[in-house]
Ligand SMILES: Nc1ncnc2c1ncn2[C@@H]1O[C@H](COP(=O)(O)OP(=O)(O)OP(=O)(O)O)[C@@H](O)[C@H]1O
């Protein structure tokens with residue numbers, strides 16, 4: 001079986017300088033999910049931009065099966081004064097079918113509505129996109145990525161700024177998308193949430209580790225990934241892996 | 255006074271047809287021009303194409319060809335001048351365009367030139383030929399079809415260019431299509447409204463409707479109607495008041511923009527003043 005997403009000996013650089021990300025080597029099968037962990041500046045976004053083809057590899061190769069991946073960028077740069085509804089934005093995902101010159105079909109509309117429902121925004125479909133909150137806009141853009149119906153989804157910190165209840169719903173959604181046979185790559189700063197993924201990739205300029213959460217989420221790997229930013233809690237978690245939080249997202253009481 | 259009086263002369267009927275055709279297309283299209291922040295480039299091209307018009311008038315070839323060539327030369331001049339990063343592209347554009355405007359005036363003001371500079375600068379809807387009308391109809395038809403076909407990619411890129419890219423829509427290609435349409439619109443519309451006033455029909459209606467409608471499509475339809483109505487109002491006003499037709503149309507379009515802005519301001523203040531539920 002060929003991998004849905006693969007990188008081999010990958011190095012990516014901006015301009016002529018030294019690579020921002022090096023020695024990346026992993027494979028992800030269809031129907032599985034990967035959590036990308038790393039500190040600020042670790043190279044998570046750089047990896048995604050290499051996978052979308054926006055950045056050409058300096059060395060090595062990347063491959064993404066099944067056509068253009070859906071991509072949810074970390075920083076949304078949307079025009080808030082542009083008059084479109086949340087539904088209109090979700091519907092833009094259907095442009096990925098290639099027939100951009102035709103109006104959206106009724107079935108596309110239904111798909112867009114369903115996607116808004118999946119991110120918990122069914123009741124905001126008619127609202128002006130620019131008048132939604134930041135977290136709501138992020139969820140509408142996630143809905144747009146879902147409407148795209150891609151085999152591979154690249155989601156760069158999709159839960160940043162999303163409230164806990166919505167985050168829980170969206171984490172369930174990740175599971176559903178994976179069970180539909182898609183490959184899912186999600187970057188996050190929330191080390192604890194990485195446990196729910198099939199694979200974890202730790203990057204900090206170099207690839208630090210890749211594998212199943214139980215193998216990867218060790219004190220040693222997390223310390224090498226995050227350096228001084230990590231607080232490793234000594235008590236082991238329910239599945240035996242260490243528990244840890246990154247300092248900038250310190251939200252555990254202990 | 256007879257309301258239909260302007261319609262009784264063939265000249266004025268043609269002028270009305272010209273402003274309605276140009277208004278319908280340019281009004282709708284102008285919504286994208288303003289959304290993509292192309293007002294200043296559009297003004298630059300409109301003014302910079304003057305030498306093309308003058309040369310065509312002097313050589314006795316159709317002004318439309320002069321307009322097309324003029325837009326191409328102006329776009330090239332702006333692009334070349336903008337390459338010097340130490341000057342900055344807006345300053346470079348201003349210099350290039352003023353230079354072209356000066357060149358056009360110089361050519362038009364030679365003693366043996368036919369005295370048509372005024373018409374080229376300020377337009378003369380009352381002087382449109384059948385050829386001009388055919389060009390305006392072709393622009394409204396072909397340009398309208400292009401706007402329909404490009405609607406979804408334009409909206410996707412306008413909302414966020416990076417996101418559109420991941421949907422397989424090239425922002426560069428979309429912007430290029432927009433500029434090509436802009437060049438065509440200017441080359442045609444300049445025949446009726448002149449190099450200095452043509453921008454009114456592209457920008458005025460879009461400003462008038464901005465913020466009043468909930469979708470880009472509705473804004474465009476409203477802008478088309480506003481542009482056509484303002485154009486007709488301008489022609490009527492010029493017939494009744496004996497004012498210059500091109501300038502009257504441009505003023506009517508700008509009055510519509512001011513009115514739209516005024517209503518927006520009042521509505522905004524009222525919304526701010528009313529207690530939230
Ligand atoms: N446009 C750019 N030009 C030059 N260097 C860049 C650019 N974007 C990122 N970098 C560099 O590449 C490295 C990796 O950045 P990247 O954005 O991939 O990190 P990240 O893991 O996504 O961080 P964060 O958690 O802050 O989103 C950093 O050292 C950064 O300075």
Ligand SMILES: [Mg+2]
Nearest residue numbers: 044045074156
């Ligand atoms: Mg990032």
